[in-house]
Amino acid sequence: MSTQKTVTVTPPGSALNGKVTPPGSKSITNRALLVAALASGTSRLTGALKSDDTRHMSNALRQMGVSIDEPDATTFVVTGQGRLSMPEQALFLGNAGTAMRFLTAAVATVDGAVTLDGDDYMRKRPIGPLLEALSRGGVDASSATGCPPVQVQGRGQVTAQRFEIDGGLSSQYVSALLMLAACGQAPIDVALTGKDIGARGYVDLTLACMQAFGAQVQSLDDTTWRVSPGGYKATDYHIEPDASAATYLWAAQALTGGRIDLGVADAAFTQPDAEAQKVIAQFPHMPAVVVGSQMQDAIPTLAVLAAFNRTPVRFTELANLRVKECDRVQALHDGLNAIRAGLATVEGDDLLVAADPGLADHVSDALVDTHADHRIAMCFALAGLKVPGIRIQDPDCVAKTYPGYWQALQSLGVQLRFDQ
Incomplete structure (x- = not known):
């Protein structure tokens, strides 16, 4: 209310x-925070947004062992270890949809159980299709209601060979899977089902951010991307x-x-x-x-x-x-x-x-x-x-x-x- x-x-x-x-762009800031956290080394993100949504993302990453400093009002300095550590408590993400969806996929890299939760509004926002796509790819991800809270049992590595998702539901699901795919043990294909993709431009933003941090992505056709293993490399990145x-x-x-x-x-x-x-x-x-x-x-x-x-x-x-x-x-x-x-x-x-x-x-x-x-x-x-x-x-x-x-x-x- x-x-x-x-x-x-x-x-x-x-x-x-x-x-x-x-x-700064919320969409780009939360993508850059995550891929910088998954990289080994220190990245400097300038022009960034400081708001409730990016605070929820950065705080969750800190809970998982990522060092994030904020030297001024538009900069994050992110030092990652190339992987996320198991948090001691549930990740609380308020009503930050990008943080919830991106991290639901990303915590598959954690060796251990992770719970992701949000406020009353977030608990009404669907995430079932992303959980199903992760599950089909071998990630143990579930929710009692199809909305947060979400439980993910990470195994410290991503062994999937392919993720499939209906791109017409939410571009954030597609982006979440793409960013995770760079952390695979082998190449991972991310394929869209259905006729359309909602807000394809946001997937393009994701790919641009991933590639800026060293990810190798090949477009196989209009609806399929092959993401090479190898993760991300720390870099300095300006956010529009x-x-x-x-x-x-x-x-x-x-x-x-x-x-x-x-x-x-x-x-x-x-x-x-x-x-x-x-x-x-x-x-x-x-x-x-x-x-x-x-x-x-x-x-x-x-x-x-x-x-x-x-x-x-x-x-x-x-x-x-x-x-x-x-x-x-x-x-x-x-x-x-x-x-x-x-x-x-x-x-x-x-x-x-x-x-x-x-x-x-x-x-x-x-x-x-x-x-x-x-x-x-x-x-x-x-x-x-x-x-x-x-x-x-x-x-x-x-x-x-x-x-x-x-x-x-x-x-x-x-x-x-x-x-x-």
């Missing part, structure tokens, strides 16, 4: 102009800013007619969510249909922006959004309709945003339930840039990936009121 603390955004009534540097975080700033710029300098060119982002910039740039003439599968974390931003578009927007292929920190399809539907009844409808896994160019003249008494989901809090703050009166519950949940979000808005001249 969300806390009773709220934040109300006062529409600035003018263009937002200024410079805001987004934090977070594209998902950038979407809020791009949208704030579009909504207010302003110009926000992110300190990095739009084209420099390699993360899948950067594709959202092309959609945002078309506002208020966004396309009639936006496919969500390849830029899932950007969909909340785009859905709120669509409420102010000239014409309706249908968001499709959103099934994976239902198993994020909350059911984001339903949360977006409920939040938009709290602002104005009839603004959104759900059809299967599609979200249809009716769009109302006159919405900015509306005064709302909406109380948006974020379900402790950072992306729901941040996207509905955008609605508050145009519609007065919107209250957003649990504003502190943005610490999951963007601890400085509210300060970033204030630095652009946005007035916020926090109420307990």
Whole structure:
């Protein structure tokens, strides 16, 4: 249940102009932390994100014998031994989905039993398909509910020859298996079943990170990779800013007619969510249909922006959004309709945003339930840039990936009121 603390955004009534540097990429930071931990030697990760999600990952790695120093606000210095040691206690990962899924696979390298657990929200997030894929590859991994807590009985080595996973379920499952595969005793094939892969761009991020740390990966075809044994080599690695975080700033710029300098060119982002910039740039003439599968974390931003578009927007292929920190399809539907009844409808896994160019003249008494989901809090703050009166519950949940979000808005001249 969300806390009773709220934040109300006062529409600035003018263009937002200024410079805001987004934090480092969460997706890349948690990948780099893990592969650096699995490497022998010391790696220096710069431009990294320090947030709840990366804290859960780094703390879990420390529990397994990895030395991680933090000399400044954007750097991790990681010293690994080439393998993970058995932790004395269960790994608590909060609601950090990347940490839970990546580590569920990675702890197969531990010689001993490991339990991975999370908060009440995490205990509702499915992980069964990853456990089944690991089990078929000879890893003893199980869960009583198909969700965390998870038990993995590591054997200190990975003897699998092949992992198969339905890539349409979650790209994080695919990434978890790929990163583990480099620790095998022999080459391991990671193969996708099913017709599609959700957010393939995130798999590309994983492969790029693995290869930067010395892993040898061969693409056998569009759905199969062969990962050579040999593990990872310590290296220095720079992490780009977070594209998902950038979407809020791009949208704030579009909504207010302003110009926000992110300190990095739009084209420099390699993360899948950067594709959202092309959609945002078309506002208020966004396309009639936006496919969500390849830029899932950007969909909340785009859905709120669509409420102010000239014409309706249908968001499709959103099934994976239902198993994020909350059911984001339903949360977006409920939040938009709290602002104005009839603004959104759900059809299967599609979200249809009716769009109302006159919405900015509306005064709302909406109380948006974020379900402790950072992306729901941040996207509905955008609605508050145009519609007065919107209250957003649990504003502190943005610490999951963007601890400085509210300060970033204030630095652009946005007035916020926090109420307990």
